[in-house]
Amino acid sequence: RAGLATRRLGRVVEYRETVGSTNDLAKEMARQGAPEGLLVLAEQQTAGKGRLGRSWTTPPGAAIAMSLVLRPDLPPHAAPRITLAAAVAVTEAVREAAGVAAGIKWPNDVQVNGRKLCGILTEMEAEMDRVAFVVLGIGLNVTLRREQMDPSFRETATSLALEGAPPVRRAALVQAILARFEAVYDELLGDRFDRVLDRWRALSVTLGQAVRALGLDGQPVLEGVAEEVDQEGALLVRDGAGQVHRVVSGEVSLRPA
Ligand code: ATP
Ligand code: BTN
Known part of the structure; x- marks a missing residue:
């Protein structure tokens, strides 16, 4: 906690050696009234979750697994902005603190040379038409080695060490991520999401690219060029017609594509 540059995020930390999923623990604590800024950290996850019900691997000590409880005063439809803001914070922190040329694949993957370095999973609970809380989960591969990866993602994943980054303390990286995230989160809450989007665009590896969108069943639903991202964080894709x-x-x- 020494060296923490934030005012309200990550001031209270729930640290666990082993946990199923830091997102699940943070959600439980949020339901029991945990305040904005509570940070859950774990050395290892035994049931880490990715998007769309997929699983996320976090071997002991090889990664950062963190989840933040947020209580933004936002309508639920604006919550995806938090995911984009987090991608900006992580990418900038990784570039600065680890010197790795990371970019953002829409909406929430932090990649290096087309391989996934970090995944972000935001989960929201709403009451009426307001957000009750958001849990922002970040999984960042730090020293993860190829042998520790399941063959199913060995070709698509990477880690800071695999990208040749000099050793960096995980605590320092967490602090860098929190400091940047607090700044972009404040902009977002202050109706300056346009500025966050400018930074997102500058780091995007998706805009300008030919892309194929797959539906939840894995079938292609759309092909075209990714042209823009809108205020809600949605991607605008122009098809051949x-x-x-x-x-x-x-x-x-x-x-x-
Ligand atoms: P999308 O393009 O929709 O983000 P994705 O293929 O990147 O899809 P996600 O749901 O974002 O999938 O991420 C989960 C997937 O990431 C898992 O299915 C698994 O293949 C892979 N994965 C699991 N653990 C890790 C890890 N530690 N690092 C990189 N990739 C991982
Ligand atoms: C993705 O599918 O790209 C998102 C992966 C998110 C993984 C992180 S690790 C910390 C937090 N706890 C989880 O169970 N998932 C997120």
Whole structure:
């Protein structure tokens, strides 16, 4: 906690050696009234979760597994902005603190050379038409080695060590991520999400690319060029006929076309 540059995020930490999923623990604590800023950290997850019900691997000591409880005063439809803001914070922190050329694959993957370095999973609970809480989960591969990866993602994943980054303390990285996230989160809450989006665009590896969107069943639903991201964090894709489609995260998986 020494060296923490934030005002309200990560001031209270729930640290566990082993946990099923830091997101699940943070959600439980949020339901019991945990305040904004509570940070759950774990050395190891035994049931880490990815998007769309997939699993996420976190071997002991090889990664950062963190979940933040947030209580933004936002309507539920604006909550995806938090995911984009988090991707900006992680990517900038990784570039600065670890010197790795990371970029953002829409909406929430932090990649290096096309391989996934970090995944972000935001889960929300709403009451009426307001957000009750959001749990922002970040999984970042630090020293993860190929042998520790399941063959199913060995070719698509990477870690800071595999990308040749000099050793960096995980605590320092967590602090860097929190400091940057607090700043972008404040902009978002202050109606300055446009500034966050500018930074997102600058780091995006998706915009300008030919992409294929796969539906939840893995079938292609759309192909075209990713042109823009809107205020809600949706991706605008222009198909071959010139028509623009709005793609919402949570409904599709994006692949290079
Ligand atoms: P999308 O493009 O929709 O984000 P994805 O293929 O990246 O899809 P996600 O749901 O974002 O999938 O991430 C979960 C997937 O990541 C898992 O299915 C698994 O293949 C892979 N995975 C699991 N653990 C790790 C890890 N530690 N690092 C990198 N990839 C992982
Ligand atoms: C993705 O599918 O890309 C998202 C992966 C998110 C993984 C992180 S690790 C910390 C937190 N706890 C979880 O169970 N998932 C997130």
